[in-house]
Amino acid sequence: VDICCRPMVSFLRETKNNRHGLRKVIHSVKVGLALVTVSLLFLLDPLYKGVGENAMWAIMTVVLIFEFFAGATLSKGVNRGIGTTLGGGLGCLAAALAQAVGGVGKAMIVGITVFIFGAAATYTRQVPKLKRRFDYGAMIFILTFNLVVVSGLRAEQVFEIARDRLSAIAIGFAVCLFVSLLVFPIWAGDELHDSVVSRFELLAISLQGFSKEYFGNVDENEKKTGFNFGSKCKSVLHTKTKDETLVNFAKWEPCHGKFGIFYPWGKYLTIGEDLRDLATIILSLKPCLKSTIQPSENSTLGQSVKEPCEAIVASQARMLSELGESMKKMKKCESEDKILLKLKSMRQELSLVATPSTVGINHSDKTEGLGLASFVYSMME
Amino acid sequence: VDICCRPMVSFLRETKNNRHGLRKVIHSVKVGLALVTVSLLFLLDPLYKGVGENAMWAIMTVVLIFEFFAGATLSKGVNRGIGTTLGGGLGCLAAALAQAVGGVGKAMIVGITVFIFGAAATYTRQVPKLKRRFDYGAMIFILTFNLVVVSGLRAEQVFEIARDRLSAIAIGFAVCLFVSLLVFPIWAGDELHDSVVSRFELLAISLQGFSKEYFGNVDENEKKTGFNFGSKCKSVLHTKTKDETLVNFAKWEPCHGKFGIFYPWGKYLTIGEDLRDLATIILSLKPCLKSTIQPSENSTLGQSVKEPCEAIVASQARMLSELGESMKKMKKCESEDKILLKLKSMRQELSLVATPSTVGINHSDKTEGLGLASFVYSMME
Numbered sequence: 127v128d129i130c131c132r133p134m135v136s137f138l139r140e141t142k143n144n145r146h147g148l149r150k151v152i153h154s155v156k157v158g159l160a161l162v163t164v165s166l167l168f169l170l171d172p173l174y175k176g177v178g179e180n181a182m183w184a185i186m187t188v189v190l191i192f193e194f195f196a197g198a199t200l201s202k203g204v205n206r207g208i209g210t211t212l213g214g215g216l217g218c219l220a221a222a223l224a225q226a227v228g229g230v231g232k233a234m235i236v237g238i239t240v241f242i243f244g245a246a247a248t249y250t251r252q253v254p255k256l257k258r259r260f261d262y263g264a265m266i267f268i269l270t271f272n273l274v275v276v277s278g279l280r281a282e283q284v285f286e287i288a289r290d291r292l293s294a295i296a297i298g299f300a301v302c303l304f305v306s307l308l309v310f311p312i313w314a315g316d317e318l319h320d321s322v323v324s325r326f327e328l329l330a331i332s333l334q335g336f337s338k339e340y341f342g343n344v345d346e347n348e349k350k351t352g353f354n355f356g357s358k359c360k361s362v363l364h365t366k367t368k369d370e371t372l373v374n375f376a377k378w379e380p381c382h383g384k385f386g387i388f389y390p391w392g393k394y395l396t397i398g399e400d401l402r403d404l405a406t407i408i409l410s411l412k413p414c415l416k417s418t419i420q421p422s423e424n425s426t427l428g429q430s431v432k433e434p435c436e437a438i439v440a441s442q443a444r445m446l447s448e449l450g451e452s453m454k455k456m457k458k459c460e461s462e463d464k465i466l467l468k469l470k471s472m473r474q475e476l477s478l479v480a481t482p483s484t485v486g487i488n489h490s491d492k493t494e495g496l497g498l499a500s501f502v503y504s505m506m507e
Numbered sequence: 508v509d510i511c512c513r514p515m516v517s518f519l520r521e522t523k524n525n526r527h528g529l530r531k532v533i534h535s536v537k538v539g540l541a542l543v544t545v546s547l548l549f550l551l552d553p554l555y556k557g558v559g560e561n562a563m564w565a566i567m568t569v570v571l572i573f574e575f576f577a578g579a580t581l582s583k584g585v586n587r588g589i590g591t592t593l594g595g596g597l598g599c600l601a602a603a604l605a606q607a608v609g610g611v612g613k614a615m616i617v618g619i620t621v622f623i624f625g626a627a628a629t630y631t632r633q634v635p636k637l638k639r640r641f642d643y644g645a646m647i648f649i650l651t652f653n654l655v656v657v658s659g660l661r662a663e664q665v666f667e668i669a670r671d672r673l674s675a676i677a678i679g680f681a682v683c684l685f686v687s688l689l690v691f692p693i694w695a696g697d698e699l700h701d702s703v704v705s706r707f708e709l710l711a712i713s714l715q716g717f718s719k720e721y722f723g724n725v726d727e728n729e730k731k732t733g734f735n736f737g738s739k740c741k742s743v744l745h746t747k748t749k750d751e752t753l754v755n756f757a758k759w760e761p762c763h764g765k766f767g768i769f770y771p772w773g774k775y776l777t778i779g780e781d782l783r784d785l786a787t788i789i790l791s792l793k794p795c796l797k798s799t800i801q802p803s804e805n806s807t808l809g810q811s812v813k814e815p816c817e818a819i820v821a822s823q824a825r826m827l828s829e830l831g832e833s834m835k836k837m838k839k840c841e842s843e844d845k846i847l848l849k850l851k852s853m854r855q856e857l858s859l860v861a862t863p864s865t866v867g868i869n870h871s872d873k874t875e876g877l878g879l880a881s882f883v884y885s886m887m888e
Contacts, residue, residue: 165618182658189646189650248538252535276546363787364748
């Protein structure tokens with residue numbers, strides 16, 4: 127026990143100040159808790175007399191459906207419930223049919239139904255739309271159907287077996303729900319919200335970092351730490367799969383904290399898509415840093431363009447942070463109108479001092495920034 | 508039976524000419540086949556006498572580890588084997604310890620070990636590096652450990668139970684391997700190779716589509732079908748997760764077809780990353796289409812720039828297709844040197860007729876194209 131405890135303690139020490147790490151520890155402890163609870167079915171004699179060997183299925187359920195996010199556990203549990211019921215029901219029917227025929231036909235019928243249902247359910251698992259929501263359920267359906275049908279050949283009381291297993295699985299699911307939702311719940315919705323909000327800030331920092339680098343305003347200190355807005359922007363680009371998974375889980379979660387029952391989770395996907403578009407644009411500015419047509423320190427044009435450009439980037443970055451901030455607090459962004467007006471006037475100012483082609487790159491960046499702003503604005507209304 | 512057969516037949520008819528769909532059907536049939544094979548353990552009396560009730564574990568193994576790609580099945584099977592062996596071994600030890608103590612201490616020891624091993628294994632499941640390769644193994648470890656430990660409380664022959672289940676799982680794994688690798692195998696390596704190769708072609712088409720649109724060379728016919736290079740490029744952007752999963756599976760696969768035993772699968776990740784960078788650059792050209800500084804039909808500058816630009820984009824696109832083609836055939840791209848030289852001379856020609864700032868956007872695009880070309884070139888040597 128001592129040997130096993132030591133790594134746990136060091137884990138705890140390491141992750142004390144790390145929120146993300148702390149959640150991992152909490153999740154691990156919760157799984158341990160759920161496992162011990164469900165093991166009581168074996169440990170306590172009165173409970174064991176009620177459930178018997180089928181307690182195994184409760185343990186299996188806990189191990190298989192307990193997931194990091196509350197929504198994922200719920201989704202898997204419901205899937206398992208539906209899959210088991212459907213598979214068990216059809217399995218019982220097929221077993222009864224096989225029993226009625228008897229003889230060699232019995233084995234034939236079992237073999238044929240196993241093949242057909244197995245193949246058909248596997249095919250549905252590969253249809254993208256069904257896969258996203260019911261993949262696990264279809265797998266459990268195949269499993270239960272097979273076990274019930276072939277057990278039906280040997281055991282006489284198929285219905286009793288199916289019923290007992292189903293109740294054991296229900297116990298396992300109940301334990302999971304209890305521990306997952308009531309003991310320090312980890313919500314996929316929170317994670318999604320925080321992740322989208324933090325991306326606003328990240329893009330604002332990247333944008334400012336680019337402007338500093340482009341106009342040569344980088345301190346010696348900053349140069350040492352290295353300019354890595356590229357990798358930050360790229361991390362925003364690769365969030366599509368994560369967003370989709372989290373939205374899928376968040377939809378299963380009951381209302382909690384700031385999130386109501388019909389919270390529009392789907393809109394996070396749209397905002398995420400726009401943020402990725404914006405990240406693409408910021409990333410596309412990167413080649414300009416290496417380009418030979420960088421504004422030289424001495425040219426008058428470079429100097430005259432520099433200030434308005436910097437101002438535009440600064441207010442774009444501010445707008446992004448404020449949008450992120452207002453999303454965090456979940457209220458309408460108030461200063462948005464002002465910033466948009468300011469951006470417009472600055473754009474006019476810039477077009478006075480420079481030919482469009484010279485600032486072509488900053489130009490396209492800005493119009494897109496406006497596009498995004500107006501989009502998010504219309505969404506928040 | 509007739510009712511179940513009809514959808515299968517219609518599936519087959521639908522997907523006859525569709526390679527991707529056909530693979531799905533093949534996979535479904537293979538799963539059905541594996542399930543029927545493993546059900547024979549129940550159906551045939553001599554086999555059932557040898558394995559008994561534990562045949563259930565063989566069925567469970569087939570349902571849980573049979574995956575679409577051969578590499579995924581292998582990886583899951585090996586994970587399951589390791590997890591079961593480790594979990595079973597430690598479970599037996601813990602059960603023996605609990606038996607030796609006896610009395611109330613027995614239940615205490617079981618409870619404590621279940622909690623500690625459950626929590627520790629769950630924690631390791633969340634470490635990104637371990638998660639990618641051993642997630643399933645850790646889950647099976649928890650499952651087996653728990654089942655063996657708590658069964659040890661009730662049944663006296665823990666070792667026998669563990670041994671029998673392990674052999675049943677081995678039978679299930681053997682059936683999976685046999686069907687997955689020998690009956691129309693679907694390789695993750697092939698999928699990865701084809702997917703990366705097709706992206707070259709896709710980017711080449713997008714680049715040409717952009718050039719046509721930008722210089723106003725779009726036919727009426729093409730305009731009707733709509734310009735969608737944006738969505739094509741975006742599909743390239745979101746391939747990171749897919750690539751990583753496929754590389755992970757491909758590493759497990761034995762040598763097959765064109766791919767040797769120490770095939771450098773990791774390089775596909777690098778090429779994929781570069782293709783995504785290129786897609787970002789092409790996507791960033793999109794705002795120029797809406798921009799107000801589009802070259803007007805009549806300006807002399809626009810006309811003089813148009814031809815060299817078009818030529819550059821055309822040879823970039825050709826280079827991309829040829830790189831893709833050479834990758835498909837898995838030989839070094841021969842015409843690359845020529846195209847690179849041609850690109851260089853065209854670039855000089857262009858810089859004669861235009862100021863750098865005017866063609867700033869095409870300029871940055873081209874230098875990146877060169878960078879990519881030289882990179883892939885050095886890789887193929």
